Amino acid sequence: MPDILHRVGINAPVGKVYDVLTSIEGARAWWDATATGDAKEGGLITFFKKVDMEVIEAKPNERVRWKCVRGPEEWVNTEITFQLSYKQDQTFVIFTHANWKKPVEFMHHCSTKWGIMLVHGLKALVETGQGRPAPDYVQVYVGG
């Protein structure tokens, strides 16, 4: 099954990135300003009022994993992993959105959007205090 892969390097300690990934305030500040719920292990985060991510793993300063349990048909049962590692004076986030059934056009769109959100959302937030979460994200097509 095809996966979406990304990597960003963030000029910050790994703990700062981990904290953003495991708090609802962090989720609101990098990905979706409307996010609600609990971003700790075992919790459920609701994005865009219609996408539920179960936090299936949160290992401090190492790894955060979400499973999509409600959302676009193509996303249900897919898994998102943020693997953290500190090297070369920065925190690298190795991102995978795995278990897509097919490489449909929507998957291509999501891949680009994840890249933009990781760079302008997560990386920018941690480095500067200001990310560009939805709905004010950098557009990848005319309309979104």
Add this chain to the structure above:
Amino acid sequence: MPDILHRVGINAPVGKVYDVLTSIEGARAWWDATATGDAKEGGLITFFKKVDMEVIEAKPNERVRWKCVRGPEEWVNTEITFQLSYKQDQTFVIFTHANWKKPVEFMHHCSTKWGIMLVHGLKALVETGQGRPAPDYVQVYVGG
């Protein structure tokens, strides 16, 4: 074998996008300001002074395909496809960088970088006349 997938939607006629993808001036303005060579079908484009892309297909307003014949070990023999389609009042570029042997960390990096270059390089160039090709690209890690 895993692929890198992306999609951007550009507010322009398909011919304008095709022209950028098949001219050396275009290559210099969206991806790498040092690009040299011939971007037409059968030509060879040299990026970053060390990556050679053979233009194995250029079908007007439909598709452009490159094969990497020199460059990073992981890139040699990989293929890049820009599939164009006009719909929803914009030109969609469905991008694939295919035939990677393994989903190595470098592949994750390249995926994010391609997304950034397609959005801030290609899309921005065609829509506004100004892209952010290398070396002035948006950084995805500290250092590049």
